[in-house]
Amino acid sequence: MKFAVLVFPGSNCDIDCYKAVEDVLGEPVDYVWHTATDLSAYDCILVPGGFSYGDYLRCGAISRFAPVMNEVAKAAEQGKFILGICNGFQILTEAGLLPGALRRNMSMKFRCHDTVLQVANNTTPFTRDYAQGEEIVIPIAHGEGNYYCDEDTLARLQANNQIVFTYKSNPNGSLTDIAGICNEQGNVLGMMPHPERAVDQLLGTDDGKRMFTSILNAWRDKHGAASVR
Numbered sequence: 014m015k016f017a018v019l020v021f022p023g024s025n026c027d028i029d030c031y032k033a034v035e036d037v038l039g040e041p042v043d044y045v046w047h048t049a050t051d052l053s054a055y056d057c058i059l060v061p062g063g064f065s066y067g068d069y070l071r072c073g074a075i076s077r078f079a080p081v082m083n084e085v086a087k088a089a090e091q092g093k094f095i096l097g098i099c100n101g102f103q104i105l106t107e108a109g110l111l112p113g114a115l116r117r118n119m120s121m122k123f124r125c126h127d128t129v130l131q132v133a134n135n136t137t138p139f140t141r142d143y144a145q146g147e148e149i150v151i152p153i154a155h156g157e158g159n160y161y162c163d164e165d166t167l168a169r170l171q172a173n174n175q176i177v178f179t180y181k182s183n184p185n186g187s188l189t190d191i192a193g194i195c196n197e198q199g200n201v202l203g204m205m206p207h208p209e210r211a212v213d214q215l216l217g218t219d220d221g222k223r224m225f226t227s228i229l230n231a232w233r234d235k236h237g238a239a240s241v242r
């Protein structure tokens with residue numbers, strides 16, 4: 014299975030994502046610059062965190078016009094797995110690949126600490142290695158993680174089981190404690206917490222590891238290969 018880690022000017026979690034794939038899965042992974050116009054070689058696209066284009070206008074508002082984002086949209090349509098983490102989640106909402114928006118944290122402060130998440134949907138390709146309702150510890154680091162959408166969109170998210178992670182103790186004012194959502198098809202997921210920073214006990218928690226094994230196992234299932242771990 015081949016992974017791409019997108020790199021925008023100002024990305025700063027690209028190396029962590031790359032290392033997580035390399036260390037946890039040992040699968041091939043490439044950095045792909047934001048000007049790229051071909052993602053056909055990749056099975057999973059990771060849109061990493063950071064401060065792309067300095068967070069000017071709104072987080073992700075400029076990156077969504079990068080040439081590579083047309084390819085991300087195509088990959089999403091083809092059913093490939095797309096995972097947007099933090100700034101990556103903001104970029105995916107700005108690009109219209111996920112509904113809603115991320116606003117300034119209610120506290121108006123940048124929050125950087127561990128959070129307890131509940132796995133609200135373990136039937137996605139990104140969460141299948143967790144138990145439904147399991148509580149996991151994953152760090153956050155953001156100033157604009159306050160998820161918002163209108164009432165109809167929220168009703169649709171709930172009806173389609175698209176709310177994938179919720180916070181046990183809401184750090185940013187996010188609607189109904191939402192920490193991560195997926196698209197209707199389930200192949201595009203965005204989340205504010207950072208699973209790539211949680212792949213070894215040396216980092217304080219390795220609860221993020223199973224997101225990566227989930228992706229690989231989902232892909233292997235689809236292609237008739239044996240599961241890992």
Ligand SMILES: NC(=O)CC[C@H](N)C(=O)O
Nearest residue numbers: 062063099100155156157
């Ligand atoms: N770690 C990140 O990706 C941060 C995202 C964005 N720059 C914010 O502050 O909200």
